[in-house]
Amino acid sequence: MKTLRSIVMIALASLLAACSGAGKSAGEAKVVNVYNWSDYIDPRVITDFQKKYGIHVNYDVFDKNEVLETKLLTGNSGYDVVVPSGPFLELEIRAGALRPLDKSLLPNTKYLDPGIERSLAQYDPGNRYAVDYMWITSGLGYNAQMIKARMPDAPVDSWKMLYDPAIVSKFKSCGVTILDEPTEVIGTVLLYLGKNPNSQSPADLAAAQKVLMAIRPYVRYVNSSRYINDLANGEICLALGWSGDVKMAELRARQAGKTYRIVYSIPKEGAVENFDTLAIPADAPHPDNAHLFINYLLDPHVAARNSNHVRYANGDSASLPFVAPAVKNDPGIYPPPAVLSHLVPERAKSMQFMRELTAAWTAFKTGT
Amino acid sequence: MGGSNRARRWVVGVPTLWLVLLFLIPFLVVLKISFSVARLSIPPYAPLLVLRHGWPMLKVHLSSYAYLLTNPLYLRSYLYSLQVAAICTVLCLLIGYPMAYAIAHAGAWRNVLLMLIVLPFWTSFLLRVYAWIGLLQNNGLINHVLISLGLISHPLVMLQTDFSLYVGIVYSYLPFMILPLYSNLEKHDPALLEAASDLGARPFAAFLRITLPQSLPGIAAGSLLVFIPAVGEYVIPTLLGRTDQIMIGRVLSNEFFENRNWPLASAVAVVVLLMLVVPIVLLQRVERRELEAE
Incomplete structure (x- = not known):
């Protein structure tokens, strides 16, 4: 009995010690x-x-x-x-x-x-x-040589590169990828369409989805990290990516002794900043x-x-x-300041809108 | 008598406790969440039990299940997962059966060969799946070899196709097919085959009429061990699979992470489990029969 009681006492004491440890006043x-x-x-x-x-x-x-x-x-x-x-x-x-x-x-x-x-x-x-x-901003990361070989006058400073089917189709052969970030990507499509990238109107979402579906056949994959190495290796030639990631791809390509240039461009229609x-x-x-x-x-x-x-x-x-x-x-x-004024911060969306957006996004990813 | 009874209770009790702790309780938690609705809070779903006027009330929502049934995305992903798992199971069987058969008849080499089957498990699963990216990609080893041999002029697109998905799953799950098949095949009595041959059966006929029927429990166990986890596979389709058709494991993770919709993710999981109940029960019956036969 005595041992039991001492065990209980020890347990209580250690519990107390643990509690006071949790209080931050003790340091x-x-x-x-x-x-x-x-x-x-x-x-x-x-x-x-x-x-x-x-x-x-x-x-x-x-x-x-x-x-x-x-x-x-x-x-x-x-x-x-x-x-x-x-x-x-x-x-x-x-x-x-x-x-x-x-x-x-x-x-x-x-x-x-x-x-x-x-x-x-x-x-x-x-x-x-x-x-x-x-x-950070999201914009276009591209392989200058591969793009030039397929379209010498490619509009590399515009979202048309990605969202105009007539243009992006030219780059299908060298690989086009998109970030797996639904709100951010749809924001950039809305910028391309001249709309508010933070719009939560179903009509704008439908318009953006139409653009995405039209370019789906030319997109190799939708992923938020794989494109860094693929861009560096010449596995792909055009990516919707984050500024620093494209810079990292540029650095890796240079370290690997590649002769082509990887470039990051913020399109003139504006970009989503985060x-x-x-x-x-x-x-x-x-x-x-x-x-x-x-x-x-x-x-x-x-x-x-x-x-x-x-x-x-x-x-x-x-x-x-x-x-x-x-x-x-x-x-x-x-x-530079002129570009800064074209950046729009991405905002949180309502849960209801997120559900519609994810449905649209899944339809885009699955191509149906 | 009392001693053996107690021993038997232990033998049954420990696995039951295991099942309750690691399967039943987590499943009930998932089931509970699936009847809730998502909201912005910690945790991110509404409680099922609420107090109203001091009385506890149960608030059950069926909205997640209704959404699953009405949106064709889910049905398509379920069917695609079943299809992928079924194809991979058949491929594993076609590749694994001859291998298991050869190992069972390899005499002194048996242990070395078995070791080779198990050896890949010493390397991380994730790393091995990743290695396939290096082999299959456009700039990868296989395309390099084929181009330098002059067999093709443009790289074959193999990554992010059904092909790469099947390769990844078959490669990863093959040992789960081979091992139960081997343990069945090595128990066969060679005297039966000798008797068949004495009675005039050619080797192939003897295989069809003696070895194959005897190995059915091994085939069933191996197939189910491949099929059941392949249906819910998440890592391999994420790394190697198509982006335009997603398996249910990825749908589940999208609902959980992307949509922050734990109830819907839980409902997806509950339905996967219901789909797998039949094969799981089958697997248990096969295993029990094997045990009883011994």
Whole structure:
């Protein structure tokens, strides 16, 4: 009997200890769990952070917003810092999956670009839950030589390349691919049609679907990551892709000693822009360390190192002096003001519209 | 008597507990979610049990099932999955049977050959499927060889076709066909074949009338072990399959991730399971008969 009682006492005591450990006033363990996009940070930034603060970083990656969202909406993800894109941020805030940032712990927010902050406020009114990490556009990635061989006067600065059947059919033989991102792609079709890319009207969706069905026979596949290597290898010649990914394909082609050029172009009709943001899950186990990590990423020098490494534009205007000229002066990464004014942020859509959109998208993918 | 009874209860009890913990409970959770509706919250579906005026009320929605039945996409994907699984099962049988037969008659080489069948499992499944991309793509090894031999002038498009899908599934599931077939074939009594030959049967007739009927339980077990997982296969069609026709495993993942519609995804899963109940029950009966025969 006595042993039983002592076992119960020990169990109770350890339970109490566990509970007080969960309360953050007792001080956090020296750990921060980060969940970021794959290939989306300079690895030395992580080691430097660990050295500077003595906090161990558990770094994990994803390649689809939906995967992150599923983990957040399931709850108890265990992550402290996550990187949702704008429209997903909007929904995750509404679902109560994120925790408001404590700006007093983020002094480096003073370096954030006010224009980008304003754009982000569309998803996160008052900029309470997230700060910008990088921002990106989707546009045309193409193999200059292969395109020229098939159509010397190809309109590479226009969505006609992809959405005009008479033109895209010329590139069927060398391979055309599209991102598997329904809302973003349909947004670009609406831009091609001269409509609002965030429209939720069924008539606009039907018009966009008609365009997509007409080009379906010329599209080799619909995927969001495979095109990087295929573009680099010359396996495909035209892709609807993300700016930094096309840059990565360009780099890989060059490293492999290929003679052709991979080019990224933002079409003149406009493009959909997106923001990848730093946020903290509502149930993050180490929120203080999470703030410390986010603040570190917002340091102008650190932000510049990340941009130089991943070839995406960051949201930190004070970092520009430290961004390498090759990155800063690349119009595909930091577009000139004339192009900037043609960029439209992608917005979250209603659940009802999403269902119609997914049905249209599946019909496009299956070609029926 | 009491001791053997208790032992028997153990023998039956452990697998039953296993089944309840790892199959029945998860299935009930999925079934529960399938009767809910999606909403923006944590978790992203409405609770089935709600309190109204202090009274618990059950709110069951059949909308996910109704949607499944009315949208032709789902029916097409179910049928396509069944078709792919059936074709791959037949291909596995045609390739696996001679292999299992040869191994069962390989004498001293038997263990080495069996080892070779199992050896690929030492490499990650995902990696092996990925390797097929390198072989089958336009710039891949097979096209390179064919072009340099002058057999073709333009690369054959093999990736993202039914062909590459079948290659991937047959390659991955072949061991599941060979192993049960082998374990059946190696138990055959060679005296039966000798007797047949003494009575004037040619080898092929002896095979048809003696070996084949005796190996039917092995054929059934192998076929079901290939067919059942192939229906719900997700990884291989994602990497190697067509993009214009999707198998039900990908439909399920689309509903879950893309549409954030857990109830609909759960309904898709429940229907897959209902479709597979008949083959699963068959498999169990084949296995039980094998056990009883021993």
